[in-house]
Amino acid sequence: MSxxxxxxxxxxxxxxxxxxxxxxxxIGLGRGAAEQRGEILFDRHCADCHDESNLDLKKQPxxxxxxxxSKLLPSGSPATDEQVRNTIINGRGTMPAFDQRLREQDxxxxxxxxxxxx
Amino acid sequence: MCLFLAALxxxxxxxTSACVAKPRQYSLKGQVMDISMTGELIVKHDDIPxxxxxxxxxxxxxxPGVSQxxxxxxxxxxxxxxxxxxxxxxxxxxxxxxxxxxxARSAVxxxxxxxxxRAPDLPLINQDGKTIHLSDFRGKALLITFIYxxxxxxxxxxxxxxxxxxxxEHLAKTPADCDKTHLLTISFDPxxxxxxxxxxxxxxxxxxxxxxxxxxDFASTNAADLRKLAEAFGLTYIEEDNQISHSxxxxxxxxxxxxxxxxxxxxxxxxxxxxxxxxxxxxxVATAKAAGMKR
Numbered sequence: 001m002s003x004x005x006x007x008x009x010x011x012x013x014x015x016x017x018x019x020x021x022x023x024x025x026x027i028g029l030g031r032g033a034a035e036q037r038g039e040i041l042f043d044r045h046c047a048d049c050h051d052e053s054n055l056d057l058k059k060q061p062x063x064x065x066x067x068x069x070s071k072l073l074p075s076g077s078p079a080t081d082e083q084v085r086n087t088i089i090n091g092r093g094t095m096p097a098f099d100q101r102l103r104e105q106d107x108x109x110x111x112x113x114x115x116x117x118x
Numbered sequence: 119m120c121l122f123l124a125a126l127x128x129x130x131x132x133x134t135s136a137c138v139a140k141p142r143q144y145s146l147k148g149q150v151m152d153i154s155m156t157g158e159l160i161v162k163h164d165d166i167p168x169x170x171x172x173x174x175x176x177x178x179x180x181x182p183g184v185s186q187x188x189x190x191x192x193x194x195x196x197x198x199x200x201x202x203x204x205x206x207x208x209x210x211x212x213x214x215x216x217x218x219x220x221x222a223r224s225a226v227x228x229x230x231x232x233x234x235x236r237a238p239d240l241p242l243i244n245q246d247g248k249t250i251h252l253s254d255f256r257g258k259a260l261l262i263t264f265i266y267x268x269x270x271x272x273x274x275x276x277x278x279x280x281x282x283x284x285x286x287e288h289l290a291k292t293p294a295d296c297d298k299t300h301l302l303t304i305s306f307d308p309x310x311x312x313x314x315x316x317x318x319x320x321x322x323x324x325x326x327x328x329x330x331x332x333x334x335d336f337a338s339t340n341a342a343d344l345r346k347l348a349e350a351f352g353l354t355y356i357e358e359d360n361q362i363s364h365s366x367x368x369x370x371x372x373x374x375x376x377x378x379x380x381x382x383x384x385x386x387x388x389x390x391x392x393x394x395x396x397x398x399x400x401x402x403v404a405t406a407k408a409a410g411m412k413r
């Protein structure tokens with residue numbers, strides 16, 4: 001592969017990344033504080049599993065886009081705030097519990113943010 | 119034109135696969151707290167943007183000579199490399215400040231059992247609430263690892279348990295080896311990881327088949343005995359804000375309860391499984407020979 005091709009790919013990636021960032025910041029202008037806090041918490045605690053593919057794990061964590069658009073969660077439970085809160089706090093299957101590591105407000109903010117994933 | 123498009127597609131695919139195979143690189147800055155017997159640097163590091171928050175963790179330098187040059191207390195900068203399979207190591211380790219060499223507090227143990235030494239027989243509580251000892255597994259090759267169930271980082275405890283699940287599933291298919299081996303997962307978090315929590319965690323990795331516990335125990339112990347186990351096996355663990363930074367050691371014991379082998383960070387499930395099978399088989403051969411000599 002030539003350096004030129006690599007540079008071209010890099011330029012494409014940078015353009016795409018800057019477009020993505022610009023888009024995010026524009027969307028972010030109108031967002032509530034809870035949603036923004038939820039996004040930060042999601043990036044810190046959830047994205048490593050739920051935004052990645054082909055992890056070296058027994059079960060692949062589900063993607064969470066459109067979580068609340070379906071009637072059921074990936075586990076088959078009803079897609080309610082209460083059920084999602086319970087899953088975050090107590091874990092489910094191979095998903096670890098976040099009990100005592102997230103405050104109630106953090107869990108509320110995460111649920112608020114999860115509602116926005118489409 | 120078609121040829122050009124095909125070539126371009128091939129080039130894009132080659133570039134993409136090269137990117138996928140390449141380990142991810144992160145910038146790490148921190149203070150060396152200690153150096154383990156196996157040459158890992160125990161580093162108290164700053165936030166690693168995009169990978170993990172600030173914590174204290176063991177890191178193996180790719181260049182083994184680094185462990186000879188670095189001293190506890192040194193401030194270092196390095197590139198943290200993370201492979202797709204979860205293995206990680208340090209490259210390009212630079213000492214940025216040596217003035218704190220005497221200020222660092224020792225974070226690791228002073229005595230680690232060497233290969234051939236006997237493991238301590240401390241009491242553990244398993245997923246059924248039953249007290250067990252390492253001596254209960256005499257006659258079997260025993261593979262031990264250490265996790266905590268609330269670990270949220272996929273490259274660490276969840277990966278360890280996933281690999282152990284793979285080993286368990288493979289061994290279950292060969293009853294002769296399964297009978298001569300056992301897996302044991304011990305928690306770093308005895309306050310939270312009670313028997314019911316460990317049972318639920320274990321079942322998730324055993325596909326909800328409780329009969330798997332006859333080959334794979336999940337256990338915890340009290341804080342004092344955990345410290346003794348950590349000293350014996352050279353483990354490091356520090357609790358900060360309900361998150362536990364710990365080493366990812368795996369220990370293999372012989373059927374006589376002696377340390378057979380350690381794996382600090384770089385290992386594969388296949389490698390562990392093969393070592394476990396070999397240990398069980400070689401012990402069986404030795405027993406058969408001894409029985410033959412008696413006759």
